[in-house]
Amino acid sequence: MPTVEPGAPGPLTALSPVRLEFAQKAFIEAGGNLLLVRKSADDPFHPGRWEVPGGRLEVEADLDLDDHIRREVWEEVGLKVDPGPPFHLWQWFMPERDPRMRGGQVRVVATARSCRPVTLDASLDNQEAGDHLAEYAWVPLEEVESRELIPSLRPVVRAFLARSG
Incomplete structure (x- = not known):
């Protein structure tokens, strides 16, 4: 294998940069219903599709993983x-949106967590502009799979329902 001088372009420089992020999704069940949120029409990735509350870790802001999921749920649905x-x-x-990483990708590694609601009065009042949420709904468990879900969430929903039923 040929050697490469330090700082010189090597065989991997042609690859697009990939940035890693971590996310958590909250599966909040109450009374046989699962809390879903619907993306707004202006969402850049999944307009009008349904998912569960959650989002990406803010390394500087979140104290730990429990704090992170609590913050995300509070911001998105006020629970x-x-x-x-x-x-x-x-x-x-996902495509990289940072112009300094032109042509790159973001690899999001996520975990789904069952969360017990402490409060039940959901609201979208706390959401940030980047959340792109149009509405929320408490959906009966037997109807969840019939919603137009974000495609990558479908197997996660099936895993959740298999545990619940």
Whole structure:
């Protein structure tokens, strides 16, 4: 194998940069219903599709993983939750939006967690502009799979329903 001088372009320089991020999704069940949120029409990736509350870790802001999921749920749907254990791990790729990483990708590694609601009065009032949420709904468990879900979330929902039923 040929050697490469330090700082010189090597065989991997042609590859697009990949940045790693971590996310958590909250599966909040109450009275046989699962809390879903629907993306707004202006969401850049999944307009109008349904998912569960959650988001990416803010390394500087989140004290630990429980704090992270509590913050995400509070921001997106205004609920307080008691985070439970993770039950599913998956990943997806997104185009990099940082112009300094032109042509790159973001690899998001995510975990799904069952969360017990401490409060039940959901609201979208706390969401940030980047959340792109149009509405929320408490959906009966038997109807969840019939919603137009974000594709990468479908196997996670099936795993959740298999545990619940």
